[in-house]
Amino acid sequence: MEKAKSWKKSFFTIYIGQAFSLLSSSAVQFSIIWWITMETGSALSLTIASVIGLLPQAVIGLFAGVWIDRFNRKKIMIIADSAVALSSLILGILFIIGIKSIIFVYIVLFIRALGETFHKPALQAAIPNLVPQSELTKAGGFGQMINSACSIVGPMLSAFLMSITSLQYAMLVDVFGAAFAVTTLSTVKFLNNTASQGDKLSIIQDMKLGISAFKSNKALLRLSVPMIISTIIFVPIGTLLPLMVKWYFNGTAWHNGLVQTLFSTGMLIAAMIIGFTGGLKKQFLMISLSTGLLGICSLIGGILPASLFWIFCIVVFVMGTTGMGFNIPFTSYIQRTVPAENLGKVISLVTSVMSFAAPVGIFIAGPISEIIGVINWMICAGIVMIFVGLLCYFLTREFDTPLNSEVIVNEK
Structure with a gap:
């Protein structure tokens, strides 16, 4: 097969283009957040930026898929890139001519988030047109490897840029990154997706069609429950790590x-292996x-004595690897x-x-950890998470067949 x-x-x-972008x-993004921090010194301003x-x-995102x-x-x-x-170019120009408004910064953050809302699902939906079904997990691993590497290097590059220049010139870096991504993307030929009956439906009807497609996939429906619980638990663990350390x-x-570096490195290495x-x-x-391994790591991290920080570092590294172990195969199964x-x-x-x-998990973990302590929250x-891992296994084991063919599974 030619695609293979x-x-x-x-x-x-x-x-390669996406890596630059x-x-x-x-x-x-880190430069913008740092600028807000330095200009306002306000936790409320940073919270608004996060919500935006x-x-x-x-x-x-619920409608973007249509x-x-x-x-x-x-x-x-x-178009998204x-x-x-x-938006980055306009903000840079405004800052250069002396118009430095946090409102404009918020608008740019919104446009950036909006672009990501369309870009990421569009890329994931287009990948099956390029990659054989049996290789989708590998492709997902390579993609996440690039994402993880950029998440590690990005803040370092931001610190370097902000040390030698100001935000307005740092914004121009995004323009060059996006231009390179668009150029490389333009050279790749995709199969044209056709919406069939979707063109004749309203936006709401078409969205309901997507919900029906999700609900008709029995394994995906069962898997979604453990995935939601995992997200609610996993995201706050990463947020609470600095409190554990301090x-x-x-x-x-x-x-x-x-x-933080060990956590990100664990994600990178796991994605590379996959x-x-x-x-x-x-x-x-x-x-x-x-999922179960994340639970074991969290439990160990919570019961370690304060004198064993280096063991905690190993636990955090393993914890970082666990996210890739359920995100990548989950996405490839959908594809x-x-x-x-x-x-x-x-x-x-x-994705929506x-x-x-994710924020639900943070809102739950924050107050509870304040009451019972971060250590007890980790435990x-x-x-x-150990029970969620067991639940996931028993809910999905009947659908778990080795990936040795390109037959699309439709459980109903």
Whole structure:
């Protein structure tokens, strides 16, 4: 099959461009947050920035999938990248001529989040047109490897940029990154997705079609419950790690930086391994084991004595690897089993739900950890995640067959 032979060339052509775009975007995003921090010194201002970053995916994402399935996904990605670059350019120009308003910064953050709302699901929905079904998990591993690397290097690049220049010139880096991404994306040929009956439906009807496609996939429906719980638990654990380092292990900023780096490095290495090997052949088993392993790491981290910080560092590194063990196979399963005409809608729906679940987890973990202590929260979260891993295994094991064919599964 031609796709089986040539997919890596097209895939890596796209992701080389995306790597530049992701890296520049990550650097600029951190630069913007740092500018807000320095200009306002306000926790409220940073909270508003965070909410603005989440809102488009959580709200508009429900509808974005409809357009992703109706229109050319390649053009959607190019428009999204271009819109983000244009907003960065305009903000840079405004700052250069002396108009430095936090309102304009918030608007740019919203446009950036809006672009991501369309770009990421469109890319994930387009990948199955390039990659054989049996290789989707590997492709997901390579993609996440690039994302993780950019998330590690991005803040470093941001710190370098802000040390030698100001925000207005740092914004121009995003323009060059997006331009390179658009150029490489333009050279790759995608199969044209057709919306079939979607063109004749209203936006709401088409969105309901995506919800029906999600509900008709029995394994995906069962898997979504553990995934939502995992997101609610996993995101706060990463947020609470600095508190663990400072208040329990009596660490400094250096210790906290080490922990954050180890967590991100764990994600990067796990994505790399999955990219080269495809991970376990039984995808649902990999998700279940990763979920349970996160629980074990959280539990160990909570019961360690304060004198064993270096053991905690190892635990954090392993904890970082667990996220890739359920995110990558989960996404590849959606790509393999959801029909192409509904793929954008389903991916956007799942992403929106997860976008809601993440802040819910933070809102739950924050007050509870204040009452019972971060250590006890880690222990409780660990116990919950171990049971979630077991739940995931028993809910999905009947659908867990090795990836040895390109037959689309439709459980009904």
